[in-house]
Amino acid sequence: MIDLFETKPKPVPITKDMVRVAYRKVQSNKGSAGVDEVSLDKFNENLYKNLYKIWNRMASGSYFPEPVKEVIVSKLDGGKRKLGVPTISDRIAQEVVKNYLEPRFETLFLPQSYGYRPKKSAHQAIEEVRQNVRQYAWVIDMDIKSFFDEINHELLMKAIDKHVPEKWVKMYIRRWLEAPVQTKDGLVYRDGQGSPQGGVISPLLSNLFLHYVLDKWLEKTFPTVKFVRYADDVIVHCVSEKQSHYVLLEIKKRLTDCKLRLSEDKTQITYCQDYRRESRKDYPKKFDFLGHTFKPMTKKSKRDTGVFLGFDCEMSMKSRTRIIGEWKQLNFCRKSTYSLQDLAKMLNAKSRGIINYFSKINALTLERLFRHLDYRIAKWVKNKFKKLRSYQKAYDWLRDVKLSNPRMFVHWSISKF
Numbered sequence: 001m002i003d004l005f006e007t008k009p010k011p012v013p014i015t016k017d018m019v020r021v022a023y024r025k026v027q028s029n030k031g032s033a034g035v036d037e038v039s040l041d042k043f044n045e046n047l048y049k050n051l052y053k054i055w056n057r058m059a060s061g062s063y064f065p066e067p068v069k070e071v072i073v074s075k076l077d078g079g080k081r082k083l084g085v086p087t088i089s090d091r092i093a094q095e096v097v098k099n100y101l102e103p104r105f106e107t108l109f110l111p112q113s114y115g116y117r118p119k120k121s122a123h124q125a126i127e128e129v130r131q132n133v134r135q136y137a138w139v140i141d142m143d144i145k146s147f148f149d150e151i152n153h154e155l156l157m158k159a160i161d162k163h164v165p166e167k168w169v170k171m172y173i174r175r176w177l178e179a180p181v182q183t184k185d186g187l188v189y190r191d192g193q194g195s196p197q198g199g200v201i202s203p204l205l206s207n208l209f210l211h212y213v214l215d216k217w218l219e220k221t222f223p224t225v226k227f228v229r230y231a232d233d234v235i236v237h238c239v240s241e242k243q244s245h246y247v248l249l250e251i252k253k254r255l256t257d258c259k260l261r262l263s264e265d266k267t268q269i270t271y272c273q274d275y276r277r278e279s280r281k282d283y284p285k286k287f288d289f290l291g292h293t294f295k296p297m298t299k300k301s302k303r304d305t306g307v308f309l310g311f312d313c314e315m316s317m318k319s320r321t322r323i324i325g326e327w328k329q330l331n332f333c334r335k336s337t338y339s340l341q342d343l344a345k346m347l348n349a350k351s352r353g354i355i356n357y358f359s360k361i362n363a364l365t366l367e368r369l370f371r372h373l374d375y376r377i378a379k380w381v382k383n384k385f386k387k388l389r390s391y392q393k394a395y396d397w398l399r400d401v402k403l404s405n406p407r408m409f410v411h412w413s414i415s416k417f
Helices: 016-029 040-045 046-059 088-106 122-135 153-163 167-178 203-222 240-257 316-332 341-357 363-384 391-404
Strands: 070-076 082-085 137-142 181-183 184-190 226-230 233-238 268-271 287-289 292-300 308-317
Touching: 016 088, 040 046, 040 088, 040 268, 046 088, 088 181, 088 203, 122 184, 122 226, 122 233, 122 287, 122 292, 122 308, 137 240, 137 287, 153 167, 153 203, 203 226, 203 240, 203 287, 233 240, 233 287, 240 268, 316 341, 341 363, 363 391
Parallel strands: 070 181
Antiparallel strands: 070 082, 137 233, 137 268, 181 184, 226 233, 287 292, 292 308
C-alpha cells in the first residue's frame, strides 16, 4: 500500500517540455475521464495551470496518482474485461515516464514482439505468422488468463531494477502499480499484482515483463521454434507434434513459476494443414490471431494452373460478429430524422478503420461484410421515404446516389450492390 508519509526524494530531472510532449500524445489519443470526472475539454480550460501542477509535483517527488476508475466491457465470448482508466493528469504523468523509458527498453526487446511498440504493428505480426505457418505445421495458440490482472509486482520490479537505476522512476512506477481501483462498490487495493489495462504505461511494463517471462526464455530454451507475440497474444510454431506438446508443457511450468497461468479452454495445439501435409483429424485446423482466422483455404496458383489448398488467414467470424453488433447498436435504421449525409458522417470513421485494418489481408471478406451495412442503409431508406417501401426500390435509389457521389460512404469503394 502507498505510504502517504514517505520522505520526499531529491528533485527529479523532469522538464516542462517533457510534460508538454506527454500532454500532446494524451490529447491525440483522446479517451474518457477518470475518477475525478475531468474530461480533456475540461482539462484544457485551465491547461497551463494543470500542466504546471503536474510538472511541479513530479519534479519535486510529491506526485501521487488518483485511484483508477474501473470500466467493465463485454467480450465476444460473453465474458467481461475490466479496464482501469486513469485521470487525464495521471495519463500525462505516465506518458512522461513512458517516453523517458521506452527508448531504453526498445534496445532490449526481441523482433518477435510487436505489441505497443514504435514502428511495430499488428499487420507485421500477422504477416510473420502467415510466413511461419507455411514452414511449420504445428502451432501453439496461447491465451494467458487475466494477464494484466495477475502481473506480479515483485517480479516486475525485479526486471525494472535490472534496467532502471533512477529511484524516482521506480518510485512512480510502484505508486501507479499500487494505486487502488475505484469500483461501484468502493475502493479496491491491489494485493501485490496487476497493472490496469487502460493505463498509458501498462503496455510498456507488460512488454518488459513478458520479455523475460517468455521471449528471452523461449529464445534460450527452444532455439528451433519460432514465436510471434503481440502484447499477451502469443503464437508458437513447432516442427513436430511431439515438440508442440513438450513445448506447451514447459510453457505452462514457466508461467506457473512466474505467477501466471494459461487459459486451458482457449489454449490449443493446431495442425496447419495444406496441400503438402497429410490430413490429421485429431487436431483443430484453425486458430484466431489479432482479429483474423488462420485456416486451410483454397488459393489461386500464381502460374494460373488452377487452385490449391493453402493455409492462410482472413477476417475472423468473431470480428465480423462484433462489427455487425456495433452497427446494430447504432440502430440508425429507425432514425428517419437523419439525412443521408448525417448517416455517412456517423458510419465513415468506423468504416475507414475497418478497411485500413482488414483490407491488407483479404479484401473479399470485407466486401461480404459491407453488404450487411448496405442492407441496413437500404432499410433506413425504406423507413424514411414513403415512395421507397421495398428493398429493391431502396437499393435502386442508393445506386443512383452512388453513381453521382461514389465517395459519400467510405465503404462504397469496396462494396458492390
